[in-house]
Amino acid sequence: MAKQFSELSGKHIEFIGNQKIFFVATAAETGRVNLSPKGGDSLRVISPTEIAWLNLTGSGNESASHVLQNSRMTLMFCAFEGKPLILRAYGNARVLHQGDDEWESYCSQFPYSVASRQIFVLDVNLVQSSCGMSVPYFSFDSERDDLEKWSEKQGKEGIEKYWVRKNQKSIDGFETEIIERSGISVAERVNEEQ
Numbered sequence: 001m002a003k004q005f006s007e008l009s010g011k012h013i014e015f016i017g018n019q020k021i022f023f024v025a026t027a028a029e030t031g032r033v034n035l036s037p038k039g040g041d042s043l044r045v046i047s048p049t050e051i052a053w054l055n056l057t058g059s060g061n062e063s064a065s066h067v068l069q070n071s072r073m074t075l076m077f078c079a080f081e082g083k084p085l086i087l088r089a090y091g092n093a094r095v096l097h098q099g100d101d102e103w104e105s106y107c108s109q110f111p112y113s114v115a116s117r118q119i120f121v122l123d124v125n126l127v128q129s130s131c132g133m134s135v136p137y138f139s140f141d142s143e144r145d146d147l148e149k150w151s152e153k154q155g156k157e158g159i160e161k162y163w164v165r166k167n168q169k170s171i172d173g174f175e176t177e178i179i180e181r182s183g184i185s186v187a188e189r190v191n192e193e194q
Helices: 010-017 062-069 103-107 146-166 178-182 186-193
Strands: 003-005 021-027 033-039 043-047 050-056 072-078 086-096 116-130
Touching (some): 010 043, 010 086, 021 062, 033 062, 062 116, 072 116, 103 116, 146 178
Antiparallel strands (some): 003 116, 021 033, 021 072, 050 116, 072 086, 086 116
16 A cells, blocks of 8 residues: 655665666656656765756756756656565656756766766655555666766767757757756857757
């Protein structure tokens, strides 16, 4: 049976820390709902009511565009081993870009990656746990290093060019503000778009 809490407990935080994957759901007022799997060392529980996660460069940029329009976000964690549990953290998020004042204080809590694109800070207003008895068992083998290798090959300049080409708008055409808030110069943007 589901249980609800106003914030994360110590047991919730310990459970989150042991997970190798989490899921992020966002939606604007219109358009598609986005659900993304996330992994690696990309999530920090800052307090019982605040979670931050580092968003690395990828082909889509849905979460950023959605949060700008509607700050709702849900993070979901599932037990794939041991006692069954599904844990959801609901709340309102804000997105930080490299040009934002808070960027460095949050970014310094994560391992360096040239692919660092945004940081999402979720202010948790509801936590719900449920049984998860139908979630199958899975074994963790290792993290993938494909994104890390690709990002290192691109370098900072290549990553920023990729943002210009692929990350400015969501699949529904919503702005992400990645260029304006990440410090990429207008000259670089114009040159890349030509």
